[in-house]
Amino acid sequence: MRFADIGLSDELLRALNEAGYDAPTPIQAAAIPQVQMMRDIIAIAQTGTGKTASFVLPMIDVLANGRARARMPRSLILEPTRELAAQVAENFEKYGKYHKLSMALLIGGVQMGDQVKALEKGVDVLIATPGRLMDLFERGKILLTGCEMLVIDEADRMLDMGFIPDIENICTKLPTTRQTLLFSATMPPPIKKLADKFLSNPKYIEVARPATANVNIEQFLVNVSQMKKRDVLRDLLRTETVSNAIIFCNRKTTVRELNTSLQRHGFRSGEIHGDIDQASRQKQLEAFKNGDIDLLVASDVAARGLDVKGVSHVFNFDAPWHPDDYVHRIGRTGRAGAKGKAFTFVTKADEEAIESIEKLIGNKIERLGKIEAPAEGEERGPAKRGRRTSSAKTKEMRSDRPEEAVEALEPVRAKTVAKPAREKKAPKAETVKPDPSNGEALGDDRWNGPMPGFLGVGFGTT
Ligand code: AMP
Numbered sequence: 028m029r030f031a032d033i034g035l036s037d038e039l040l041r042a043l044n045e046a047g048y049d050a051p052t053p054i055q056a057a058a059i060p061q062v063q064m065m066r067d068i069i070a071i072a073q074t075g076t077g078k079t080a081s082f083v084l085p086m087i088d089v090l091a092n093g094r095a096r097a098r099m100p101r102s103l104i105l106e107p108t109r110e111l112a113a114q115v116a117e118n119f120e121k122y123g124k125y126h127k128l129s130m131a132l133l134i135g136g137v138q139m140g141d142q143v144k145a146l147e148k149g150v151d152v153l154i155a156t157p158g159r160l161m162d163l164f165e166r167g168k169i170l171l172t173g174c175e176m177l178v179i180d181e182a183d184r185m186l187d188m189g190f191i192p193d194i195e196n197i198c199t200k201l202p203t204t205r206q207t208l209l210f211s212a213t214m215p216p217p218i219k220k221l222a223d224k225f226l227s228n229p230k231y232i233e234v235a236r237p238a239t240a241n242v243n244i245e246q247f248l249v250n251v252s253q254m255k256k257r258d259v260l261r262d263l264l265r266t267e268t269v270s271n272a273i274i275f276c277n278r279k280t281t282v283r284e285l286n287t288s289l290q291r292h293g294f295r296s297g298e299i300h301g302d303i304d305q306a307s308r309q310k311q312l313e314a315f316k317n318g319d320i321d322l323l324v325a326s327d328v329a330a331r332g333l334d335v336k337g338v339s340h341v342f343n344f345d346a347p348w349h350p351d352d353y354v355h356r357i358g359r360t361g362r363a364g365a366k367g368k369a370f371t372f373v374t375k376a377d378e379e380a381i382e383s384i385e386k387l388i389g390n391k392i393e394r395l396g397k398i399e400a401p402a403e404g405e406e407r408g409p410a411k412r413g414r415r416t417s418s419a420k421t422k423e424m425r426s427d428r429p430e431e432a433v434e435a436l437e438p439v440r441a442k443t444v445a446k447p448a449r450e451k452k453a454p455k456a457e458t459v460k461p462d463p464s465n466g467e468a469l470g471d472d473r474w475n476g477p478m479p480g481f482l483g484v485g486f487g488t489t
Contacts (some may be wrong), residue, residue: 034060036088036254038125043084046121052077057232058208059085059285063207067229069222073212074181074334076234082178082208083118085153089176090128097151099173100131103201104154105194107184108303112154112387114334115180116237119152128152136305143168157185157193171200182211183351188328191217198225213351244361245368250396253374256344257288262340263370264294264322271315272340273333273362274324275356277348283342286324296322326412327352333359335349341369346377350387429451 043049051059054072061068062085072078082453085421087104093323095101106112110444123130133146133155146153147167151159153169157332164167177198180187185194198207207226211218222229260274276282279300286298297311297320316324325333327347338360346354353371362365371392373381385391 028056032312034063035084036091039084039087039122042122042124054078054234055081055084058082058233060351061230062208065308066224067207068209069226069229069231070075070208070210071212071214071233073354073358074212075336079115079118080122082124084113085125086176087128091126091149093458095129095151099120099148099170100150101173102152102176103171103174103181104178105157105197106154107156107181107188107190108328109136109156110333111309112156115154117259119426129153131161133159137248138144149344157190157197160197161193164312171197172202175205177201177205177207179207179209182209182221183213183215185217191221191436194221210361212355227446236392243366244357246357246391246392247368248394249370250375250394251372251374257285259372260342260344261292267320267368270337270339271318271321272342273338274322274342275347276324276326277345279326281345282324282326288322289322289324294322294367295320295322298324300326301328335359337365339367341367343369343371346371346373346380348380350383354388393407
């Protein structure tokens, strides 16, 4: 099937042609005709499947007829994070270049002034995160009674982030005759309940998970002790043909510390996580996209759904607690037909998480290296772990010998050394901070991702 066969306008076909897309992806082929028929849809699809275009394309054609009115957006797209909202806006610009449609992006972390001005002029499409939208709504800056089409994107992530009450609230402000499209990677009960309440006779569409079905991603588990993670990572970065990589950590603190450590070792790296303001996040992202930095250390929330072309590797410095996060993380590579590799570090404490991941993806992931005995000091409780002396630091620096780290990684040793590490002169000794995953107290060890189900807080997505 080709785009020309599914009844899109000539202007859209031209924009698609210029974007280099000729054939719809499965989600696009299934969803676009339903949206054109004004049906509500529930689409079970992940990022990487082309799901954004599956609502952006038909929405552009629907909006082509009609005019925007002041403070009354004609359609609304809800996204869980600012980055995803910005990405959807980019899609609108790309596919809507031959249409005269106006758009406003309402996201937290940026000045409200321009957003309000755009709204006052009247917009066809409003792309928003729920928090900022509710904020402006409550200030009387928006009327949602003219919204004929609503997209709730990444609904399961909205759930993880606690946005469902906001979404329910928003739904009640829209006309009941609207068309609603709900996209989610999974369908946990609270999302099903939301769909039952706010969608009308929806068409249910499900496409294969890209990461599990994606033969373009080679996946590996790397047995490693907590203490050796940085050594092993640096070694992999040196021995693998890494053109660029996203490195995921479970906590903001780890993101920050790992980025600092990588920079000290001469790698060109940056970081994104929830504590970094929007402008800096965009800057880091642009630097990564432009190739000014090769490594992006990230938290789940900040990196959710990021669409960067040609990411060669994903490293899970910490194994994710949620199996769905694994699928999302590794889906940052192997995109649009390219090949990618995903390495997940596994400590003894991660075995249960790995079991859930393998269950979800329906495969055993190849393991590299033997299970190491815990490194010296690792089993000591937090009470015994005082501040490290400079001799302890020196010892740690000495353990930066590649051969020690590589011992556990025999199967990948045969690779060419594509890129020697860009070592600066003599790397300074790292400041060794306590590691929360070893049970040590930290000022900032707030979990930056979804609340794990086993803590009994919130809803699980599995
Ligand atoms: P998404 O799942 O919306 O994040 O899209 C994933 C990637 O697929 C993005 O880089 C899109 O630009 C790309 N894409 C979307 N539609 C198509 C298509 N029909 N053919 C090839 N690539 C596409």
